[in-house]
Amino acid sequence: MRQTDKERIPLHGYRRSWEKDGFFLVPELMDTAELAEAMQELAGLYPSGAEYAASRRDSRADPLPSRPGGSQGKRRLFMQNPEQFAGQIDFPWTGQALNRLTVHPRITEVAADLLDTHDLRIYQAQLWAKYTGAADYEQPLHLDYSSHTLLVPKKKSRPRQVEMFLYLTDVEEGCAPTRLVSRNLTRDMSPVPYHVWRGTHPELYKAEVSFPGRAGSLLVYAPDIWHRAVDMTEPEGARIWMNLSYRAAGTDWLGLQSFQRIAMLPAWQRFVAGSTPRELELFGFPPPGHDAYDEDVLEGLSRRYPGLDIEPWRAALNS
Ligand SMILES: [Fe+2]
Incomplete structure (x- = not known):
């Protein structure tokens, strides 16, 4: 940003x-x-x-x-x-x-x-x-x-x-x-x-x-x-x-809107797939390296959001 x-x-x-x-x-x-x-x-x-x-x-x-x-x-x-x-x-x-x-x-x-x-x-x-x-x-x-x-x-x-x-x-x-x-x-x-x-x-x-x-x-x-x-x-x-x-x-x-409640929408999934980790932090994604992530979560995210470049999260997990 x-x-x-x-x-x-x-x-x-x-x-x-x-x-x-x-x-x-x-x-x-x-x-x-x-x-x-x-x-x-x-x-x-x-x-x-x-x-x-x-x-x-x-x-x-x-x-x-x-x-x-x-x-x-x-x-x-x-x-x-x-x-x-x-x-x-x-x-x-x-x-x-x-x-x-x-x-x-x-x-x-x-x-x-x-x-x-x-x-x-x-x-x-x-x-x-x-x-x-x-x-x-x-x-x-x-x-x-x-x-x-x-x-x-x-x-x-x-x-x-x-x-x-x-x-x-x-x-x-x-x-x-x-x-x-x-x-x-x-x-x-x-x-x-x-x-x-x-x-x-x-x-x-x-x-x-x-x-x-x-x-x-x-x-x-x-x-x-x-x-x-x-x-x-x-x-x-x-x-x-x-x-x-x-x-x-x-x-x-x-606050005013909750983004969890719209996370099943295809438009959100496309938006996530086209966004950087920094942009997603605006919506509440924890940054790469946060303990909310492990191998299973990253694998799930790549399936939930097809097209999302998971590498920044993977690199932080392996560092
Ligand atoms: Fe107003």
């Missing part, structure tokens, strides 16, 4: 925003050419804004994909508009180019820099699509810790987790870029309850900022940042992005 100096993102400017505001946008972290294959895969998962609008005009069935596994719990628990979550699809996806974005070195390097460790775990990887007219997407200002930790955010130290949105469509003003409130204004607020309303906190709603951006841009925010979704207004608009959240290793109270 380490980068050469040439490839590194100039994070010094963003770090100031991270510490002062708690969020920033990296414009076009990836360009269109780099995203081309993932975009093709995406087109097989979601309709375009125009296709979605046409299907609604024709009164055909709602084309938003259903989400096996998904976040039904959140759908039940979130106090408003459960249909706003209808466009979510959890990792792993059919397309490996999309799957590989979860371990993209420029993304994990941002997480490593902000969390001051390369020993990271990914704990959220979901696609989310929103379409104009599909749902009322307005949310109250809230903190995400309600579903990202068993505890509450610690105020007086640096976050041990980071949330990101990788834009997969251009996000214009009418495509509901997420609204966020600077930590400068909320530092002294209690994180409980985790929603605040316009009637009681009008000053926070007035202070919201948002980050329109091109596809390939990366919005990064901390778990103690008040933010919210707003409604899609662009005619025939579509906004599709990937939710990516990382945490420092050893923070078992943080």
